[in-house]
Amino acid sequence: MVRVLKPVELIVVASEKGRVTVKYPYQEPLVTSDFRGAIRIDASKCIGCGACVKACPPNALELLESPDRLVIRYFVGRCIFCWRCVDVCPVKAVVGTREFELATDRVEDLFNYTVHRRAECRECGSGFATRRMVEYVTEKSAVSEYYANECPECRKAKVLKAAARRRGGV
């Protein structure tokens, strides 16, 4: 049988239990070590390969391409904090943080940009990939150094030309 407490008794019980309410904006939040917050892209490590953009389920990371620049745009407002980009990054440039205090009154605050410069083709001079990516590839495999500075179009044309020469003209 449940007994209904009188107001005086309630005050006694409540004063024994004490206060449970957190003083949150004026104290540390209850963030555990496995909480996933917003990501941060370290521009000094990023090579602009776009692996994170491919992996991102809600397209919070997007590639904005132009002939001389390649920009990775991170829109925090669409991010679902799955950290797949952290898993797939080949150079560990994407790091996860515990930040969750992302409230703002201007939506422009939620966009972060990482700007890369395009590599220039030594044949035709047009931009392709990024400089950092070419550096990364030549570092990884020594044989590709000769080809790495050519854009895919020029490389394709060269291969076709060589094949034609080998077969005695097409």
Added chain:
Amino acid sequence: MSESVKRSIWVYHLNTGGCNACDIEVLDALTPWFDAERFGVKLVPSPRQADVILLTGPVTIEALPKVVNAIEAMPRPRYIIALGSCGVGGGIWHDTYSTIGGVRELLKVLEARGVKVDGVYYVPGCPVRPESILYAVALFKGLVEKKVKSEVAYSE
């Protein structure tokens, strides 16, 4: 900050077709543990009485006319606090056929209808933490500083 913000803010909770995770976090923020009523937040049953709309979900096309009606019914000044990834930018549903994709698209619809909104607050998170909601309310009342800002980083 307008005059209405200095008083207690009365909040109308509007789910526009979300998955209910953010709605459960809203309830969590109102429990004695987090206690949003410290800031004067009170849930009201009608947009007619509300100062602020707590908008969750990516605004489905089916819900759009009702959402516009609810926001139209609010007295001026009217504020929107968009909660969660869906509310802010459409989230995982930003390009599906049945949603318009968050509050940014909703504002365009409202502008076309001639409905004015005095301020929009964006609270990312999937789902939002109850602390995020408290932080947004504190930011709305001018108790805390804004922490995020847009960054442009150059690789070389």
